[in-house]
Amino acid sequence: xxVMILMKDQVAKLYDELSGEYNFFAxxxxxxxxxxxxxxxxxxIELNYFNSKIPPKExxxxxxxxxxxxxTDGKNVIEIEDRKDLDEKNILFGIxxxxxxxxxxxxxxxxxxxxxxxxxxxxxENSLIIGIGCNSPKSTCFCTSVEGHPFQKDDMDIFLVDLxxxxxxxxISDKGNNLIQQLSWLSKxxxxxxxxxxxxxxxxxxxxxxxxxxxxxxxxxxxxxxNEIWKEVSENCLGCGSCTxxxxxxxxxxxxxxxxxxxxxxxxxxxxxxxQFCLYTLHTSGHNPRDNNIERCRNRxxxxxxxxxxxxxxxxxxxxxxCIQVCPVNNDLRTIINKINNIKPKExxxxxx
Amino acid sequence: MxxxxxxxxxxxxxxxxxxxxxxxxxxxxxxxxxxxxTVPLSSSPVFxxxxxxxxxxxxxxxxxxxxxxxxxPRIPTLYDEEGQxxxxxxxxxxxxxxxxxxxxxxxxINLENIKMIGISCNGIINRKxxxxxxxxxxxxxxxxxxxxxxxxxxxxxxxxxxxxxxxELCKVCKVKSPPNVVDSxxxxxxxxxxxxxxxxxxxxxxxxxxxxKWAYIKDTLSACTRxxxxxxxxxxxxxxxxxxxxxxxxxxxxxxxxxxxxxFHFNRAMHLAGRCVACGACSSVCPMGIDLNIxxxxxxxxxxxxxxxxxxxxKETLPPMMSFSMDDNQEFMLEED
Amino acid sequence: xxxxxxxxxxxxISNDEWEPKILAFLCNWxxxxxxxxxxxxxIQYPPNIRVVRVPCSGRINPxxxxxxxxxxxxxxLVSGCHxxxxxxxxxxLVARRRFGILKDLLEFFxxxxxxxxxxxxxxxxxxxxxxxxxxxxxxxxKLGPNKKFEKKW
Numbered sequence: 003x004x005v006m007i008l009m010k011d012q013v014a015k016l017y018d019e020l021s022g023e024y025n026f027f028a029x030x031x032x033x034x035x036x037x038x039x040x041x042x043x044x045x046x047i048e049l050n051y052f053n054s055k056i057p058p059k060e061x062x063x064x065x066x067x068x069x070x071x072x073x074t075d076g077k078n079v080i081e082i083e084d085r086k087d088l089d090e091k092n093i094l095f096g097i098x099x100x101x102x103x104x105x106x107x108x109x110x111x112x113x114x115x116x117x118x119x120x121x122x123x124x125x126x127e128n129s130l131i132i133g134i135g136c137n138s139p140k141s142t143c144f145c146t147s148v149e150g151h152p153f154q155k156d157d158m159d160i161f162l163v164d165l166x167x168x169x170x171x172x173x174i175s176d177k178g179n180n181l182i183q184q185l186s187w188l189s190k191x192x193x194x195x196x197x198x199x200x201x202x203x204x205x206x207x208x209x210x211x212x213x214x215x216x217x218x219x220x221x222x223x224x225x226x227x228x229n230e231i232w233k234e235v236s237e238n239c240l241g242c243g244s245c246t247x248x249x250x251x252x253x254x255x256x257x258x259x260x261x262x263x264x265x266x267x268x269x270x271x272x273x274x275x276x277x278q279f280c281l282y283t284l285h286t287s288g289h290n291p292r293d294n295n296i297e298r299c300r301n302r303x304x305x306x307x308x309x310x311x312x313x314x315x316x317x318x319x320x321x322x323x324x325c326i327q328v329c330p331v332n333n334d335l336r337t338i339i340n341k342i343n344n345i346k347p348k349e350x351x352x353x354x355x
Numbered sequence: 356m357x358x359x360x361x362x363x364x365x366x367x368x369x370x371x372x373x374x375x376x377x378x379x380x381x382x383x384x385x386x387x388x389x390x391x392x393t394v395p396l397s398s399s400p401v402f403x404x405x406x407x408x409x410x411x412x413x414x415x416x417x418x419x420x421x422x423x424x425x426x427x428p429r430i431p432t433l434y435d436e437e438g439q440x441x442x443x444x445x446x447x448x449x450x451x452x453x454x455x456x457x458x459x460x461x462x463x464i465n466l467e468n469i470k471m472i473g474i475s476c477n478g479i480i481n482r483k484x485x486x487x488x489x490x491x492x493x494x495x496x497x498x499x500x501x502x503x504x505x506x507x508x509x510x511x512x513x514x515x516x517x518x519x520x521x522x523e524l525c526k527v528c529k530v531k532s533p534p535n536v537v538d539s540x541x542x543x544x545x546x547x548x549x550x551x552x553x554x555x556x557x558x559x560x561x562x563x564x565x566x567x568k569w570a571y572i573k574d575t576l577s578a579c580t581r582x583x584x585x586x587x588x589x590x591x592x593x594x595x596x597x598x599x600x601x602x603x604x605x606x607x608x609x610x611x612x613x614x615x616x617x618x619f620h621f622n623r624a625m626h627l628a629g630r631c632v633a634c635g636a637c638s639s640v641c642p643m644g645i646d647l648n649i650x651x652x653x654x655x656x657x658x659x660x661x662x663x664x665x666x667x668x669x670k671e672t673l674p675p676m677m678s679f680s681m682d683d684n685q686e687f688m689l690e691e692d
Numbered sequence: 693x694x695x696x697x698x699x700x701x702x703x704x705i706s707n708d709e710w711e712p713k714i715l716a717f718l719c720n721w722x723x724x725x726x727x728x729x730x731x732x733x734x735i736q737y738p739p740n741i742r743v744v745r746v747p748c749s750g751r752i753n754p755x756x757x758x759x760x761x762x763x764x765x766x767x768x769l770v771s772g773c774h775x776x777x778x779x780x781x782x783x784x785l786v787a788r789r790r791f792g793i794l795k796d797l798l799e800f801f802x803x804x805x806x807x808x809x810x811x812x813x814x815x816x817x818x819x820x821x822x823x824x825x826x827x828x829x830x831x832x833x834k835l836g837p838n839k840k841f842e843k844k845w
Contacts, residue, residue: 032578033578033643033644034483034486034487034644035487035643035644036491050491051491052491052492052493055642055643056580065580065581065610065611066610066611066612071845138493138509140493141394141493141495142394237401237402238399238400238401238402238425240424240584240587240588241587242582242583242584242586242587242588242640243580243581243582243583243584244582244584244640244642247580247582247642248642256609258608258609258610260608260610260843262843262845264764267845269845271610273581273609273610273611274580274581276582279583279600280600281600326393326394327394328642330420330584330587330588330636330639330640331399331400331420331588332392332393332394332397332398332399333399334393334394334399336393337393561800565799565802565803565804565805566802567802568799568800568801568802569801569802569803569840570802571802572801572802573802598755606755606759607755607758607759607762612843612844614762614841614842614843617762617801617841618758618759618762621758621797621798621801622754622755622758624797625754625793625794625797628793628797629793650800653796653797653800654797657792657793657796657797658793661792661793661796675789675793676789676790676793678789679782679785679786679788679789680785681775681776681785683775683785683788683789683792684792685775685788685792687791687792687795687796687810688791688810688811688812689769689809689810689811689824689827689828690811690824691820691823691824691827692827
């Protein structure tokens with residue numbers, strides 16, 4: 003498929019043409035940070051951004067989501083109304099490669115086993131990701147350590163490269179190529195454009211300074227569940243939800259029912275939950291298998307770097323660096339991984355007589 | 356007086372000296388302080404048990420976490436193998452000292468087991484404000500030069516005057532060093548600071564109409580994602596089961612609908628009346644950059660004007676919500692015309 | 693009144709027909725008896741209050757008042773024994789401390805101050821009870837319906 007060019011001042015035209023058919027989600031500036039929002043005016047789109055505060059998982063898996071609504075007769079439920087908007091088509095514009103990869107991980111999670119999460123999967127099926135490469139990764143980025151790359155395009159439908167005043171447009175999936183064909187007014191890319199894109203890719207890769215060696219981490223984690231290192235690593239952890247809420251791959255949620263007794267109706271909602279909260283593993287008996295921050299911190303690391311590789315053969319982290327930036331006590335994931343990698347293997351125990 | 360830069364150097368050196376002595380003389384088993392953060396505009400609480408680690412301690416105006424949080428009963432990591440409480444040394448700026456005294460008043464900690472390394476704090480940088488102003492470019496390095504904050508990135512350098520880019524609460528702070536700690540204290544340490552406060556910084560907000568206030572509160576708080584970083588970092592939020600987590604009955608929802616967000620923040624403010632020590636940690640750690648400073652100031656104003664009370668100043672005075680009197684003022688009560 | 697109000701409601705307000713709903717927490721020993729006395733004495737007072745009987749005004753948790761406002765009540769009234777006369781000796785003194793702080797904080801967050809009222813009324817003060825209920829109803833009616841906490845379904 004040929005590579006095309008989208009001028010930056012043509013983004014509004016792109017929106018105008020697609021907004022009739024699709025819900026258009028793009029980065030917008032909000033209160034000092036960037037967020038992905040459904041826009042109704044192309045002027046809202048912020049093209050000059052690094053990455054969003056809350057990852058784009060919130061587009062398809064929002065913080066608060068109604069699962070279904072129901073009507074009652076005062077005592078019993080008489081009617082259940084399912085979601086009607088799941089067939090709407092979405093365009094997710096301006097997704098970075100790390101976040102685009104997170105959608106692959108999210109899909110694997112919500113489609114795993116006997117019970118498929120219809121709500122997420124239907125929305126995902128109807129979504130088209132227009133991703134964009136990272137020209138200047140941050141010092142906290144480490145996508146290259148988790149099998150990613152600042153210009154990785156496999157998980158996107160259309161891949162853009164920011165060439166300054168224009169974007170290089172490359173169709174990746176069939177969905178993406180079909181859309182590009184629809185946009186017949188896109189001009190063709192020149193050889194110089196493709197060469198510049200390649201140079202930017204190399205430059206971006208060189209700018210990634212954080213390199214973590216994860217080749218043995220999964221195995222080390224499997225055999226060090228009770229290691230003292232976990233106490234050291236979780237010493238200052240507060241047990242808030244910042245790291246997990248801002249993580250592109252974290253998927254835990256709580257389900258609550260809301261009853262509006264005055265109007266005889268109710269709804270079932272799911273909200274984000276986190277393994278870092280004290281209630282997360284609290285049993286109704288009162289027993290809590292993870293009742294302190296040592297065990298909860300350990301769980302988060304194991305989940306991403308041990309359980310995900312075991313269950314899905316994927317690393318459960320996309321290297322976006324948000325948790326590192328936002329942790330209130332600066333509990334740095336990179337420091338933790340390095341400490342784990344440096345755990346000395348246990349010496350053989352000599353059975354003394 | 357000197358400038359902020361040289362003050363910091365002095366404070367840092369003295370902290371290390373005092374910490375080293377405490378560990379060497381075995382007066383404490385562990386020292387809680389701050390170490391350098393791995394990302395700019397951050398610091399990290401650290402637990403030091405060995406003399407050789409004392410050099411990790413620092414003071415750099417980015418020490419926003421209130422370390423008293425680690426002594427409140429909900430984070431019981433400070434026990435040894437036999438389950439005995441460890442003797443603790445703690446780097447205490449004014450608000451940390453206030454928090455410790457207030458926790459003692461509420462019978463949650465025993466001040467006998469705690470040695471404060473007091474410092475006369477010269478203010479905390481408003482990191483969220485600086486991040487907002489720098490915008491999307493990455494900050495690679497921050498430092499204090501003279502009385503200015505220097506922020507450097509890959510291709511930019513900006514200077515911010517420290518006085519203006521301090522936390523709003525630090526600008527009006529009257530208790531820079533822990534009350535009643537003079538001996539092991541660095542800098543100008545007052546034994547009994549006198550609190551005189553006209554609360555002029557919130558008078559503008561208070562003169563707004565109800566609709567304007569509501570619009571401001573809604574605008575500020577609607578970014579909340581209910582991560583509870585503010586609650587977890589607060590030394591006064593130590594309940595084993597927070598009211599939002601209660602389910603017999605469920606008082607308020609946990610969603611991000613503004614009604615539920617309002618319920619959480621309003622009721623948390625009610626619970627902090629007469630207890631909040633205005634350390635500003637809640638605003639410094641919010642991932643969405645919500646600044647709760649005016650709410651904190653209003654809480655302080657309410658108890659100061661009604662009961663002439665400031666939290667955490669001495670161990671004897673009972674906080675307003677733990678006492679009552681026949682003569683309390685009741686000008687707000689409904690009366691016949 | 694800048695939140696959404698239905699057309700019928702708007703008509704009612706402009707016609708002066710809209711009536712506020714006020715939740716009243718009355719302490720069992722003084723205020724509830726006082727309200728009862730007002731009723732027995734045939735003293736007319738506005739029917740806008742809905743009464744919840746509590747053992748003492750000190751039982752009132754700020755959650756009750758906030759939850760009432762969130763549930764859509766236009767106003768809240770709390771009434772207890774006069775200081776010094778509490779059946780449990782000091783319950784109303786504890787309550788008085790809470791109420792002062794609560795009222796200040798509600799006003800600060802943008803909830804109009806007149807929506808939430810606190811009063812003392814003894815078991816013998818049927819007329820006083822009626823007068824004060826009349827007063828608070830008038831104050832709340834002037835403020836219009838409480839639309840701040842409607843969830844969008």
